[in-house]
Amino acid sequence: MAKGAFQTLPGFRDFRPDDCAVRNYLFRNFREVARRYGFVEYETPIVEATELYMKKTGGELSTQLFRFEDQGGRDVTLRPEVTASLGRVLIESQRAYQKPMRWFEIGQCFRYEAPQAGRTREFYQFNVDLIGEADPAADAELIALTIELMRELGFKQGDFVIRLSDRRYWQNFANDKGLSAEQAEELLAIVDKLERDKEGKSGPKLEKLGLTLEEVQIAINSPGELSSDLDAVLANLDARGMRDDVEVDLSIVRGLAYYTGVVFEIFDAKKKKRAVAGGGRYDTLVSALSDGKVDLPAVGFAIGDVVIRNLIEDTPHAFEKMQAALKAESACDVFFIVADQAQQANALTLASKLRAAGIAVSYTLTPSKFNKQFKAAEQARAPLALVIGNEFPEVSLKTLATRDEVKLSADDSIVESISQYLKK
Amino acid sequence: MAKGAFQTLPGFRDFRPDDCAVRNYLFRNFREVARRYGFVEYETPIVEATELYMKKTGGELSTQLFRFEDQGGRDVTLRPEVTASLGRVLIESQRAYQKPMRWFEIGQCFRYEAPQAGRTREFYQFNVDLIGEADPAADAELIALTIELMRELGFKQGDFVIRLSDRRYWQNFANDKGLSAEQAEELLAIVDKLERDKEGKSGPKLEKLGLTLEEVQIAINSPGELSSDLDAVLANLDARGMRDDVEVDLSIVRGLAYYTGVVFEIFDAKKKKRAVAGGGRYDTLVSALSDGKVDLPAVGFAIGDVVIRNLIEDTPHAFEKMQAALKAESACDVFFIVADQAQQANALTLASKLRAAGIAVSYTLTPSKFNKQFKAAEQARAPLALVIGNEFPEVSLKTLATRDEVKLSADDSIVESISQYLKK
Numbered sequence: 001m002a003k004g005a006f007q008t009l010p011g012f013r014d015f016r017p018d019d020c021a022v023r024n025y026l027f028r029n030f031r032e033v034a035r036r037y038g039f040v041e042y043e044t045p046i047v048e049a050t051e052l053y054m055k056k057t058g059g060e061l062s063t064q065l066f067r068f069e070d071q072g073g074r075d076v077t078l079r080p081e082v083t084a085s086l087g088r089v090l091i092e093s094q095r096a097y098q099k100p101m102r103w104f105e106i107g108q109c110f111r112y113e114a115p116q117a118g119r120t121r122e123f124y125q126f127n128v129d130l131i132g133e134a135d136p137a138a139d140a141e142l143i144a145l146t147i148e149l150m151r152e153l154g155f156k157q158g159d160f161v162i163r164l165s166d167r168r169y170w171q172n173f174a175n176d177k178g179l180s181a182e183q184a185e186e187l188l189a190i191v192d193k194l195e196r197d198k199e200g201k202s203g204p205k206l207e208k209l210g211l212t213l214e215e216v217q218i219a220i221n222s223p224g225e226l227s228s229d230l231d232a233v234l235a236n237l238d239a240r241g242m243r244d245d246v247e248v249d250l251s252i253v254r255g256l257a258y259y260t261g262v263v264f265e266i267f268d269a270k271k272k273k274r275a276v277a278g279g280g281r282y283d284t285l286v287s288a289l290s291d292g293k294v295d296l297p298a299v300g301f302a303i304g305d306v307v308i309r310n311l312i313e314d315t316p317h318a319f320e321k322m323q324a325a326l327k328a329e330s331a332c333d334v335f336f337i338v339a340d341q342a343q344q345a346n347a348l349t350l351a352s353k354l355r356a357a358g359i360a361v362s363y364t365l366t367p368s369k370f371n372k373q374f375k376a377a378e379q380a381r382a383p384l385a386l387v388i389g390n391e392f393p394e395v396s397l398k399t400l401a402t403r404d405e406v407k408l409s410a411d412d413s414i415v416e417s418i419s420q421y422l423k424k
Numbered sequence: 425m426a427k428g429a430f431q432t433l434p435g436f437r438d439f440r441p442d443d444c445a446v447r448n449y450l451f452r453n454f455r456e457v458a459r460r461y462g463f464v465e466y467e468t469p470i471v472e473a474t475e476l477y478m479k480k481t482g483g484e485l486s487t488q489l490f491r492f493e494d495q496g497g498r499d500v501t502l503r504p505e506v507t508a509s510l511g512r513v514l515i516e517s518q519r520a521y522q523k524p525m526r527w528f529e530i531g532q533c534f535r536y537e538a539p540q541a542g543r544t545r546e547f548y549q550f551n552v553d554l555i556g557e558a559d560p561a562a563d564a565e566l567i568a569l570t571i572e573l574m575r576e577l578g579f580k581q582g583d584f585v586i587r588l589s590d591r592r593y594w595q596n597f598a599n600d601k602g603l604s605a606e607q608a609e610e611l612l613a614i615v616d617k618l619e620r621d622k623e624g625k626s627g628p629k630l631e632k633l634g635l636t637l638e639e640v641q642i643a644i645n646s647p648g649e650l651s652s653d654l655d656a657v658l659a660n661l662d663a664r665g666m667r668d669d670v671e672v673d674l675s676i677v678r679g680l681a682y683y684t685g686v687v688f689e690i691f692d693a694k695k696k697k698r699a700v701a702g703g704g705r706y707d708t709l710v711s712a713l714s715d716g717k718v719d720l721p722a723v724g725f726a727i728g729d730v731v732i733r734n735l736i737e738d739t740p741h742a743f744e745k746m747q748a749a750l751k752a753e754s755a756c757d758v759f760f761i762v763a764d765q766a767q768q769a770n771a772l773t774l775a776s777k778l779r780a781a782g783i784a785v786s787y788t789l790t791p792s793k794f795n796k797q798f799k800a801a802e803q804a805r806a807p808l809a810l811v812i813g814n815e816f817p818e819v820s821l822k823t824l825a826t827r828d829e830v831k832l833s834a835d836d837s838i839v840e841s842i843s844q845y846l847k848k
Contacts, residue, residue, distance in 0.1 A: 006476050006512040006713065009500060012469040014513055017527070020465045036779040038756040038786030038804065041444045045436035045546060046470065046532065047490075047502070052430050066471075068492030071536045076433060078471070088430040089438055098803045100789060102755070103441070108470065112495045122469060130789075137789040148779060239769035240776040289430065331526070332462040345663035352664040355460040355572060362462025365524060365554075365561040379522045380462065 011113070011121025021326050023124070026153075026305055030106055030126040033149045037141065039102040039128060044085035046108060050075040052084045052289075064111040066121075078110035082127050083258070083285065083300060090131065090298075091290040099132030117310075118274055124305040128279075134297035136229040139262045139281060140236035142301050146266060146277060147242045149303070153312060154321030160276070160311075163249035164234075164264045166227045167280070170253060173219055183209050185257070191216065192253045220251045229262055254278055258285045262299070268311055276311055277303035333422055334397075335377035336363035339370055339389035347388045350395075350410050357415045359422070384421055397421060435537070435545025445750050447548070450577075450729055454530055454550040457573045461565070463526040463552060468509035470532060474499040476508045476713075488535040490545075502534035506551050507682070507706070507724060511713040514555060514720060518710075523556030541734075542698055548729040552703075558721035560653040563686045563705060564660035566725050570690060570701060571666045573727070577736060578745030584700070584735075587673035588658075588688045590651045591704070594677060597643055607633050609681070615640065616677045644675045653686055678702055682709045686723070692735055700735055701727035757846050758821075759801035760787035763794055763813035771812050774819075774834050781839045783846070808845055821845060 008014055015023055031041070050067055066078035079085060082105055094101070105127045113119055128145060130138045143162060150160050170191060174184035190205050194216070203213040230248060237243050246264075254263045263280030267273070279301025286296040312318045334354065338347045344367070351361045362380055364373050377385045378400060386408075387396040393410040397418065408417050432438055439447055455465070474491055490502035503509060506529055518525070529551045537543055552569060554562045567586060574584050594615060598608035614629050618640070627637040654672060661667050670688075678687045687704030691697070703725025710720040736742045758778065762771050768791070775785045786804055788797050801809045802824060810832075811820040817834040821842065832841050 005515055006473065008469055008512075009471055009473060009494075009498065010496075012471060014469070014509075015467040016513065016517065017464040017466050020467050023467070024465065032782075035756075036782065036784045038784055040441040040755050041448065042441050043439040043444050043447070045432055045438070047433055047436060047534075047546070049430065049433060066494060068494075070433075070490060070492075072434075074433065085438075088432075089440065091429055092431075093440065098800065102786065110471070122471070133789050135790045141789060144776070148776075151780070235769075236772060239772040241773070242776070331459075331464050345659075348660060348663040349665070352568070352572075352666070356575070358456075358460065360460045360462055362526065365557050365565060366559045376522065 009121070011115035011119075013120060013122070021329065022309060022322070023305060025322055025325055026126075026308065027106055027124075029149065029152050030104075030303075033145060033152050034104040034126075034128060036148065037102065037145045039104040039145075042086075042089070042103050042105055043107055044079075044082055044089060044105065046079055046110075047076050048079055048085055048088075050077040052088060053077055053080065064113055066110045066112055079107075080111050081109055081256075081302070082107055082125065083129070083282070083302075084289070086127070086129060086300075087286050087289040090286050090296060091294045094131070094286075094294060094296060100138060101129075101131040103131065104128045118307050120306055125302045126305075127300065127302045129298055129300035131298040132296055133299075134283065136232040136262065137236060139229070139299050140233045140240075142279060142299050143233065143246070143264055144237060144240050144242055146264075146279070146301055146303070147237075147245050150245075150266065153308070154318035155311075155315060156317065157244060158269055159315055159318070160245070161267055161269055161271070162246040162264050163252045163267060164230065164246050164262070165248070165250050165252040166230050166262050167253055167259050168227060168229075168261055169219075169223065169250055177209075177211060179209060187211070188253045191220075191251060192255055194220075194251055220249075223248070223250050233262060252278075254280055258282045258288075260284055264301075266303070268314075273311065274307055276307050277301060330381040330383060332360040332362040332380050332382045334359060334361050334384045334386050334418060335373075335380055335382035336361060337370065337373040337377060337385050337387045338363065338367070339387055340392070341367045343388045343390070343392050346392050346410070350386075350388070350414070354415060354418065357419075359415070359418055384418065386418075399424075433545070435539035435543075437544060437546070445753065446733060446746070447729060449746055449749055450550075450732065451530055451548075453573065453576050454528075454727075457569060457576050458528040458550075458552060460572065461526065461569045463528040463569075466510075466513070466527050466529055467531055468503075468506055468513060468529065470503055470534075471500050472503055472509055472512075474501040476512060477501055477504065488537055490534045490536055503531075504535050505533055505680075505726070506531055506549065507553070507709065507726075508713070510551070510553060510724075511710050514710050514722075515714040515718045518555070518718060518720060524562060525553075525555040527555065528552045542731050544730055549726045550729075551724065551726045553722055553724035555722040556720055557723075558707065560656040560686065561660060562721075563653070563723050564657045564664075566703060566723050567657065567670070567688055568661060568664050568666055570688075570703070570725055570727070571661075571669050574669075574690065577732070578742035579735075579739060580741065581668060582693055583739055583742070584669070585691055585693055585695070586670040586688050587676045587691060588654065588670050588686070589672065589674050589676040590654050590686050591677055591683055592651060592653075592685055593643075593647065593674055601633075601635060603633060611635070612677045615644075615675060616679055618644075618675055644673075647672075647674050657686060676702075678704055682706045682712075684708055688725075690727070692738075697735065698731055700731050701725060754805040754807060756784040756786040756804050756806045758783060758785050758808045758810050758842060759797075759804055759806035760785060761794065761797040761801060761809050761811045762787065762791070763811055764816070765791045767812045767814070767816050770816050770834070774810075774812070774838070778839060778842065781843075783839070783842055808842065810842075823848075 070076050109125050110122050190202050194202050252265050259280040260283045261281035265275040265278035281299045283297040286294050354361050364376050385398045395410050396405050397408050398405045408414050494500050533549050534546050614626050676689050683704040684707045685705035689699040689702035705723045707721040710718050778785050788800050809822045819834050820829050821832050822829045
């Protein structure tokens with residue numbers, strides 16, 4: 001890059017057309033799977049009052065905020081996640097909606113973290129929330145949606161695993177050990193980091209709580225009886241043919257402080273990468289945000305675009321599925337080649353007719369040589385080229401892949417003719 | 425709203441599902457019309473280094489920035505528009521792309537203005553740019569795209585008007601009057617505000633430049649010969665059957681400082697509202713941003729979601745078209761009614777099968793009375809309900825609008841049967 005040239009900020013991305021097509025492929029799949037599960041889309045602002053993130057939703061997020069004062073002296077923040085905003089909307093208007101609410105959002109979030117592989121300072125998040133239903137059938141519905149999304153993205157059984165847990169298991173464990181509420185929070189934070197604890201810091205931390213690493217590891221590996229909610233979730237997923245995509249793993253507790261019950265994360269099967277996605281039940285968040293005025297159980301899940309894209313690119317059959325989908329899109333259906341410049345006005349008239357019928361038309365804007373126009377048609381990856389010469393209204397339709405050519409008349413029938421060729 | 429409850433920041437919007445559907449209707453139309461014209465989508469970051477907006481792109485925008493210091497001490501800004509970011513991308517990577525480049529973006533922009541009707545502090549902008557072609561055929565192509573967009577949104581001839589102008593007309597006028605470059609800029613700013621100048625401030629301002637209001641109004645109303653570029657644009661649009669949507673109006677100069685040639689704005693036919701959209705040629709922006717290293721002619725256009733939505737809502741046939749499109753979407757295709765709770769697992773198995781085939785299924789998650797489930801199906805605006813009772817695998821498919829009912833068997837044939845009913 002030239003010295004002194006403008007650059008994106010660290011951790012921010014440009015989506016040039018090829019990258020934007022990948023992003024849109026993900027978004028299309030998010031929307032399609034949400035639709036199949038009866039979810040409707042909403043969106044909240046990217047900028048919110050900072051106080052929204054300071055109350056009960058914090059955890060480690062509060063140190064990573066893009067926070068600033070606006071021109072009116074307000075303390076505002078670029079959203080680090082969307083669940084707090086959803087809580088705000090629910091407090092204001094949940095009464096207008098039939099329960100359970102099936103809502104989803106695809107939105108950009110911002111966290112001031114050190115940029116590294118799989119971690120940018122902005123990312124898109126697909127957030128799915130099922131609101132107003134406390135039964136574990138809701139948890140299972142949401143987990144099923146995540147599995148269906150993985151399948152739709154081209155992943156097969158064994159490529160990924162849903163690690164399922166329940167925070168209440170650790171609450172009970174903490175109660176049994178006589179820990180205070182604060183100590184219980186601390187225990188959850190230690191368990192959350194256990195798997196990534198290369199330096200053996202967890203043991204000493206647990207000792208401060210009067211616990212040993214060994215007893216915590218036994219609690220993870222030999223849990224004895226599961227909660228009835230976990231059993232219900234597993235039975236429900238079994239009926240859907242999705243039981244084998246899930247394993248109970250009590251080491252999963254999720255980093256955010258607001259989860260209250262069943263939690264889960266999606267990992268690559270080898271568990272070598274960061275979690276692809278995660279979610280869980282947050283039955284007290286709305287109540288906490290509204291000072292107890294609105295009480296709504298809820299379960300939600302979020303998947304970021306960066307990690308899932310990396311996993312697709314590392315999984316050959318998922319990558320091939322994506323490439324095939326992207327290849328099927330082309331910037332235009334028909335590229336016009338104007339072989340006789342006297343026909344320029346006729347070409348414009350015809351282009352307008354085709355476009356109004358939904359056919360994508362492109363052309364070199366100014367007079368240029370036949371071969372140059374032909375090359376432009378190929379570079380635009382157009383499947384068809386329409387040659388407009390001095391025999392107009394007779395024109396030639398070329399299929400670029402095969403070089404097959406047919407003569408057509410540029411009258412009202414041409415829309416139908418070209419549509420038929422596009423379907424081939 | 426409850427006192428003390430969280431609120432959106434002034435000028436920011438929540439898109440609850442009904443509003444989000446309207447937003448997505450606009451986006452779908454933006455993308456569809458861009459596709460017909462052979463444009464590909466890109467996206468740039470919402471946050472950029474402030475210096476990007478301080479160089480040659482400013483105008484009145486620079487006083488309206490959401491500008492702040494990030495945690496790393498950088499002076500950053502929420503983008504007020506996307507053309508500067510596009511310039512940055514072009515400087516870095518234009519060489520990789522065949523010219524002309526047909527690129528578009530749908531992105532959110534932020535301006536700290538006093539919120540009022542049609543003016544929010546965030547808005548989505550559909551930006552379309554044709555890069556690397558200086559010929560007025562490019563200007564015409566872009567104007568044609570805007571007209572096609574208006575038609576696609578349900579507007580008819582006479583609902584809107586494209587006001588077409590050329591900044592060089594005023595440059596020539598300024599030269600003839602012996603104005604300096606700075607004075608010429610000032611003249612453009614006065615002409616830009618002339619139509620909205622209720623308080624008669626323009627006359628005295630023009631006098632300071634040695635001009636009279638009268639001679640400027642004569643220059644607007646009796647321009648004599650048009651520029652050859654405007655003539656070429658008009659002839660081009662005539663060939664497309666779009667000449668009647670356009671009028672030459674030299675009072676249009678556009679507020680942003682970087683326009684260099686043909687400029688245009690879309691207004692409601694009565695010109696009573698703010699401009700719906702606008703654009704023009706900016707042949708020197710990329711060169712200015714790159715200190716002369718990259719020289720690329722370009723023409724662009726942008727339309728905001730707020731003003732176009734208002735105009736749709738005020739135009740009965742456009743509004744009806746939108747309502748019909750929104751009504752055709754429903755949150756689900758088939759709502760399951762489980763009449764016998766012993767069939768819950770079978771219902772889940774069947775739901776998974778239908779969803780995997782792309783059919784949207786919803787259901788009440790927990791056991792509830794038949795009538796309550798039926799009501800939920802209607803509230804979800806499902807066209808079909810599938811009643812699953814103790815005759816399973818025989819099930820009943822009800823068409824909710826007509827209450828027609830057919831018996832189906834929940835085997836492999838059911839996907840095809842339900843798909844057929846959905847097409848009706």
